[in-house]
Amino acid sequence: MFILFFGGVFLSSCNEEARGFALPAGDIEEGKKIYKTLDCNTCHSIAGIEWKGGTDSLKVHLGGVVTRKKTYRELVTSIINPSHKIAQGYKRQGTTHEGLSKMVNYNEIMTVQELIDLVSFLQSEYEIVSPATDYYPYY
Numbered sequence: 001m002f003i004l005f006f007g008g009v010f011l012s013s014c015n016e017e018a019r020g021f022a023l024p025a026g027d028i029e030e031g032k033k034i035y036k037t038l039d040c041n042t043c044h045s046i047a048g049i050e051w052k053g054g055t056d057s058l059k060v061h062l063g064g065v066v067t068r069k070k071t072y073r074e075l076v077t078s079i080i081n082p083s084h085k086i087a088q089g090y091k092r093q094g095t096t097h098e099g100l101s102k103m104v105n106y107n108e109i110m111t112v113q114e115l116i117d118l119v120s121f122l123q124s125e126y127e128i129v130s131p132a133t134d135y136y137p138y139y
């Protein structure tokens with residue numbers, strides 16, 4: 001009984017933070033416009049939108065074929081808290097000496113609606129997409 005209880009607490013705590021997090025459906029076309037307006041393409045390349053190239057010549061590819069779903073939880077995190085998890089392959093080039101992401105912080109200028117639309121656009125650019133928008137307990 002004791003072990004079951006604490007085992008349960010441990011397992012549930014793994015996903016505790018993400019539970020109950022659900023975005024409304026966004027507008028892909030709007031998201032694409034916002035991607036350009038916010039100049040994401042200074043550092044990112046994505047199919048159909050030209051990479052502008054910034055001072056650091058960072059070129060982090062977004063979209064394309066992925067082996068695992070990009071959930072909107074991951075994408076939202078990548079945008080509003082980029083240093084939380086650094087994209088695979090960009091630990092050296094994409095981070096500062098302190099190991100923080102070189103990505104611009106948009107949190108003061110981006111509206112929540114823009115974030116929702118942007119995430120919908122990005123999701124549509126990955127070949128394996130559409131996470132369940134309802135509650136899905138097993139990850």
Ligand code: HEC
Pocket residue numbers: 035038039040041042043044054058060061062075078079082083085086087088090093094095101102103104106118122
């Ligand atoms: C100044 C450069 C820069 C700009 C501008 C920028 N990013 Fe990034 N972004 C990065 C770097 C570097 C990484 C890789 C390191 C990391 O994971 O944070 C990254 C990572 C990401 C990732 C995670 C990719 C993955 O495969 O895990 C997403 C999603 C992303 N950016 C979206 C955006 C969006 C959307 C915008 C525009 C609103 C934007 N970025 C603007 C530099 C930038």
